[in-house]
Amino acid sequence: MGADYYGILGVSKDADESQLKKAYRKLALKYHPDKNSAKEAQKKFHDISEAYEVLSDKDKRAIYDQYGEEGLKGGGPPPPGAGGFGGGGGFGGFPGGGGGGPSYTFSTGGGGAGGFRPTDAEDIFKQFFASFGGGGGGGMPGMGADEEDDMGGGGGFGGRGGMPGGMGGMGGMPGGGRRARPAQHRPEPEKPPALERTLAVSLEDLAKGVTKRLKVTRKVTNPASGRTSDKILTIDVKPGWKAGTKIRFPREGDEYPNGAIQDIVFTLEEKPHPVFTRKGDDLVMTLELTLLEALTGGFSKVVKTLDGRSLPVSASSSKITQPGQEERFPGEGMPISKKPGQKGDLIVKFDVKFPTTLTAAQKAELKKILS
Known part of the structure; x- marks a missing residue:
């Protein structure tokens, strides 16, 4: 046999x-x-x-x-x-x-x-x-x-x-x-899992767009070219991109002995900002007021926008501002990536600071005023 x-x-x-x-x-x-x-x-x-x-x-x-x-x-x-x-x-x-x-x-x-x-x-x-x-x-x-x-x-x-x-x-x-001769069927190598990396970008760069150039070192299996090779990958970050956006580079990762090559996937991450917090396409910030400003109004403050402009925030003397109250400024938020030329809003939250102590005379005077 x-x-x-x-x-x-x-x-x-x-x-x-x-x-x-x-x-x-x-x-x-x-x-x-x-x-x-x-x-x-x-x-x-x-x-x-x-x-x-x-x-x-x-x-x-x-x-x-x-x-x-x-x-x-x-x-x-x-x-x-x-x-x-x-x-x-x-x-x-x-x-x-x-x-x-x-x-x-x-x-x-x-x-x-x-x-x-x-x-x-x-x-x-x-x-x-x-x-x-x-x-x-x-x-x-x-x-x-x-x-x-x-x-x-x-x-x-x-x-x-x-x-x-x-x-x-x-x-x-x-x-x-x-x-x-029947056609030879050569199965494709099983695709290895993608190489995951994060791409940290500031809110300022996400507001205007930026080009990032990243050097990656990949493993190769060709002895003639050495064990690793370097390459510069370019990412054009578009205005308005959000955290979690993925950018994939097919076959730019490590080579495997079976001939398969990894993809590289970058996941966008927003860097924390000292003033603004992003909420979708809107920007949120907190503006502190004294109790006197909140009760009597008549204040005028200036907020610096992400693109460096000065935005006035004020209240008339007849207006009382409640703790946690919000004021919305349309079109002063983040660019909307799927709607070129449009932006979200800026939301200003007022944080009213109360005094930690009052004298007996001050308390008596307040009772007189508020009663």
């Missing part, structure tokens, strides 16, 4: 896809030549990969289960549904054989499209860190899986049924004919 693929992977003949994957992953990590310098590691790794490539493909596995390794490499018949043969034709390797079915080639050469390269990190480590792709005709990256349909010179097997043996052949028999 040739190679015992089930024995090589250490699984039973009824092993399902997940069991095959688990067994392959464990053995591949153990015997990969980059991790195992023993002389027999490369051959062992090739055998493991070949076994998984066959058993993970339902068509190849069906042929192997019935005819063994020679059925795959020597022209065994295709599984049911792969094409019918007529009366006179036989199967390759059997008496009267007119031809064979699919032919699969495995090699350790580093060249052609069918070659399996056990030291190619891009191909091999995809299996360590990537989700396992494949399916019916896919197979593993870097492994050749050529389906041959060679038609003999004097005739051959077609959709109408078989011609008498000797008239033509399939699967490695002499003759002209055509060669059909």
Whole structure:
């Protein structure tokens, strides 16, 4: 029967896809030549990969289960549904054989499209860190899986049924004919989690917009370029951006051995301001008043805006200001990023400061006034 693929992977003949994957992953990590310098590691790794490539493909596995390794490499018949043969034709390797079915080639050469390269990190480590792709005709990256349909010179097997043996052949028999290669399915490496960083920006910069240039150092897997590389990333912060805004740079993070590259994501963070607090598109500030100012009015104060202008805040002498009272100044808040040219409001909250002590005379006078 040739190679015992089930024995090589250490699984039973009824092993399902997940069991095959688990067994392959464990053995591949153990015997990969980059991790195992023993002389027999490369051959062992090739055998493991070949076994998984066959058993993970339902068509190849069906042929192997019935005819063994020679059925795959020597022209065994295709599984049911792969094409019918007529009366006179036989199967390759059997008496009267007119031809064979699919032919699969495995090699350790580093060249052609069918070659399996056990030291190619891009191909091999995809299996360590990537989700396992494949399916019916896919197979593993870097492994050749050529389906041959060679038609003999004097005739051959077609959709109408078989011609008498000797008239033509399939699967490695002499003759002209055509060669059909199924498309190789190379699964994409599993995308690693993004590298998260914060970008602290002042309210002044968020009010007018600013350009930030950030130097990032990323890990690389190419020995020729060293272990790390530096790059300057530019972020144009737009007026009105809010805390929590995310800026993503695809494939600018660390490189992984399986060929995948991280994204870098910067999350905007507002620096605390000594005067203003942001609330959506509005700015909120607190303005202190003495009890006298709150009760008698007639005060006039100046507030410096984020862009450096002077904004007067006042109350007439007939107005009493309550503790916690607010005054709103439309259009003096933050720019609204989705509505160019528009701004939120400035909300001024009044904090009335009460005296901590009063003399007996002051209290008597207040009683007289307020009673």
